[in-house]
Amino acid sequence: xxxxxxxxxxxxxxxxxxxxxxxxxxxxxxxxxxxxxxxxxxxxxxxxxxxxxxxxxxxxxxxxxxxxxxxxxxxxxxxxxxxxxxxxxxxxxxxxxxxxxxxxxxxxxxxxxxxxxxxxxxxxxxxxxxxxxxxxxxxxxxxxxxxxxxxx
Numbered sequence: 220x221x222x223x224x225x226x227x228x229x230x231x232x233x234x235x236x237x238x239x240x241x242x243x244x245x246x247x248x249x250x251x252x253x254x255x256x257x258x259x260x261x262x263x264x265x266x267x268x269x270x271x272x273x274x275x276x277x278x279x280x281x282x283x284x285x286x287x288x289x290x291x292x293x294x295x296x297x298x299x300x301x302x303x304x305x306x307x308x309x310x311x312x313x314x315x316x317x318x319x320x321x322x323x324x325x326x327x328x329x330x331x332x333x334x335x336x337x338x339x340x341x342x343x344x345x346x347x348x349x350x351x352x353x354x355x356x357x358x359x360x361x362x363x364x365x366x367x368x369x370x371x
Contacts, residue, residue, distance in 0.1 A: 250303075258296045265289035284320040288313055308353055315346045 268285055272278040295309040322339045326332075 254296055254300055258293065261289055261292050261296065265293075280323055281320050284316055284323070288316050288320070291316065308350055311346050311350050311353070315343055315350075318343050318346070 265286060268282065268289070272282050291309050291313050295306060295313075298304075298306050298309070318339050322336065322343070325335055325339070
């Protein structure tokens with residue numbers, strides 16, 4: 220014999236469904252608002268950096284790499300907007316670009332090779348290997364299509 224749910228149990232179940240739907244809407248709204256804020260901040264910072272370069276009348280390699288960092292961050296936000304999934308590779312690219320910028324700055328400022336150059340270069344190599352690993356893993360073990368839980 221199956222026992223039918225009492226009216227109180229059915230009402231409780233409906234309340235939980237409504238709460239879950241409202242919670243999902245609030246989380247999605249927060250994600251959208253936060254992405255707009257992050258995207259606007261990236262654009263604001265990139266414009267500020269660009270105007271600083273224009274005011275100086277010259278753009279160094281460090282300045283150009285800084286613009287690439289902003290570009291990669293903007294692409295990351297755009298991809299997250301479209302797919303609801305964070306591309307880890309872009310974070311690694313940002314790290315590699317930032318380390319390259321640091322390396323150029325260090326060499327220009329000190330005009331001599333030191334162990335710092337080896338450390339930064341090794342870190343860039345490590346990030347390049349991490350990118351290779353992530354790309355290989357995503358190629359060899361792709362997420363199943365329609366697997367929304369893996370994308371969130």
